[in-house]
Amino acid sequence: MREEYVFLVGSWALVFLGGCALVVRLIHQSWRKKQVREHGLPGEATVLECKGTRMYINRSQVFDFLLEVRLPGQAPYQVSLSSRMHDWNVRVMDVGLRLNVKVDPKDPQCVVVLGPVVAQDLGRFLRQGMDAMATGQVAHADPVKALADLQRMADAGLVSEDEYVRKRAEILDRL
Template identity: 85%
Template sequence: MREEDGIMVVVAVSWALLFLGGGAFVVRLIHRAWKKEQTRHHGLPGEATVLECRATRMYINRRQVFDFLLEVRMPGQAPYQVSLSSRWHDWNVRVMDVGLRLNVKVDPKDPQGVVVLGPVVAQDLGRFLRQGMDAMATGQAAHADPVKALADLQRMADAGLVSEEEYARKRAEILDRL
């Protein structure tokens, strides 16, 4: 066997493995989406509370992905915790915060398979904006806790609710209180 033939075999095998790996990845993505949709339609209803919310460095369609720790409560069962990675705007949530209660559906065969449907109580974005803008206009702190105020301000900026100038000005005011 010539050296060129050996190289061609290695290249062909490499392409075949790459193609098979890519195909397996696509099949896995399709299966996960199908399973999520099945849980959304046929899962058991429950409620979850956001215990932790940490931003990741990953973005999908310019939307940041977060790691969440949820406490899930199902009728007649003890509460348990579930970790999820998701973009919170996929949950029909206007303002994300620890303690937020969410309607969920749980996969009957896998209690860790949780799909978030949306907040338990509809969020009034207009009221939230008015409160935040009133606090900014009067120069009053929206929160006594500056760390919480910074987190809320960041969420408003990420959602495009405040301009860059307003964000910078308010951030400076909050940092002055530290």
């Protein structure tokens, strides 16, 4: 009986220590992201791949991303990242989407996504995009740029989900 009691107490102690280690790790990751967000090097990234995983956090699916990161004055490089799109304030994710990022100066593989890049002249861009959608013409000859522009329109709430899906299919058919 005594051996069973010792085994039970030891097992619960291991579970408790493992839980404490997990909590410490999550707090550290959160603190590190905050530090990179505040003090990291500003850059831009382009989504090269986006694959859904079987993992969900608070009913939001986690995705594996391959990003091409570009920092001023440096050669572009690729980073693998697992995250939820919800964390990035992106409604619709697709290959070619450009993102604002911050990079840890000590570890270039540590990237924090701030959100999608917004066109500087948003009004002109939106008018062109809406005109192109109304006439059924594509605003850009480059399909990747057209997809990115369509993404920005969806993010701005100017295109319904049905319109986005229909137009995205048209652009992908051109590839």
